[in-house]
Amino acid sequence: MSGQSLLVPGEITPVRSVPGNIRRPEYVGKPAPTPYTGPEVQDADTVERMRVAGRIAAQAMAEAAKLIAPGVTTDELDRVAHEFMCDHGAYPSTLGYRGFPKSLCTSLNEVICHGIPDSTVLRDGDIVNLDVTAYINGVHGDNNATYLCGDVDEESRLLVERTEESLRRAVKAVKPGRQINVIGRVIESYAKRFGYGVVRDFTGHGINSSFHSGLIVPHYDSPHATTVMKPGMTFTIEPMLTLGSHDYDMWDDGWTVVTKDRKRTAQFEHTLVVTETGADILTLP
Numbered sequence: 001m002s003g004q005s006l007l008v009p010g011e012i013t014p015v016r017s018v019p020g021n022i023r024r025p026e027y028v029g030k031p032a033p034t035p036y037t038g039p040e041v042q043d044a045d046t047v048e049r050m051r052v053a054g055r056i057a058a059q060a061m062a063e064a065a066k067l068i069a070p071g072v073t074t075d076e077l078d079r080v081a082h083e084f085m086c087d088h089g090a091y092p093s094t095l096g097y098r099g100f101p102k103s104l105c106t107s108l109n110e111v112i113c114h115g116i117p118d119s120t121v122l123r124d125g126d127i128v129n130l131d132v133t134a135y136i137n138g139v140h141g142d143n144n145a146t147y148l149c150g151d152v153d154e155e156s157r158l159l160v161e162r163t164e165e166s167l168r169r170a171v172k173a174v175k176p177g178r179q180i181n182v183i184g185r186v187i188e189s190y191a192k193r194f195g196y197g198v199v200r201d202f203t204g205h206g207i208n209s210s211f212h213s214g215l216i217v218p219h220y221d222s223p224h225a226t227t228v229m230k231p232g233m234t235f236t237i238e239p240m241l242t243l244g245s246h247d248y249d250m251w252d253d254g255w256t257v258v259t260k261d262r263k264r265t266a267q268f269e270h271t272l273v274v275t276e277t278g279a280d281i282l283t284l285p
Helices: 044-065 074-087 154-173 181-192
Strands: 105-108 111-113 127-136 139-148 234-237 240-242 248-250 257-259 265-267 270-274 279-281
Touching (some): 044 234, 074 105, 111 127, 111 265, 127 154, 127 265, 139 154, 154 181
Antiparallel strands (some): 234 270, 270 279
16 A cells, blocks of 8 residues: 555635625534425426536536646645636535535545545645535535545555445446445445445435435445435435545544544545436536
């Protein structure tokens, strides 16, 4: 595995401004969102609005990813994604969500999820996850992907490649009438072939007008995930695979989650809607 030194927190720049004409999610300025009480099955209009949000999120992520190179700060990646979403009339969903200070998450190497963009400088050999969510027309679209920075070692490169494949396989497993746990069963069985850990405490989630609706989508074979998938249900699948243990620690910032053994981890995510025959991905650029 890469011999990179472990990450340490950097300096966080001031909160970026959002034009006043852009609609904010209801949780901005509050300690927590109002609990969602609506349906998990969405009507056609909501799904199409989510497709717009998902497209903007995917495009913003792609624009930020173009900058990934040794010497670039994670804060600069945040700036690019922030400006892209605002330029397209969307609010960066993470900005102000439970106090999160930035417009995307940047999770490097041993960071499982929720890394805060700051003065950290990307290094040759890093793997970099960008997690971008856009809010527009009253709905959210959420996606993430892990990218290679410079010359990445083979073990890390394969981890990234196989994590993306686990997402593809999970999406194919989505069918109306099946229980949600088929998603985690497919991911876990694939990950076990390579001896990877599958993160259990951070999951996919229902999404619509709410960033996190309360529906939980585990990425391991959970006997409790018995919700039956129905056409019109919208949720994320976002497997997090590790080179070692799935156990984790959290930094003092209350957000940055790192593997307990500090081995590397990768993640990929799409927002999707269940159709009559399978799944339709809503986060395509």
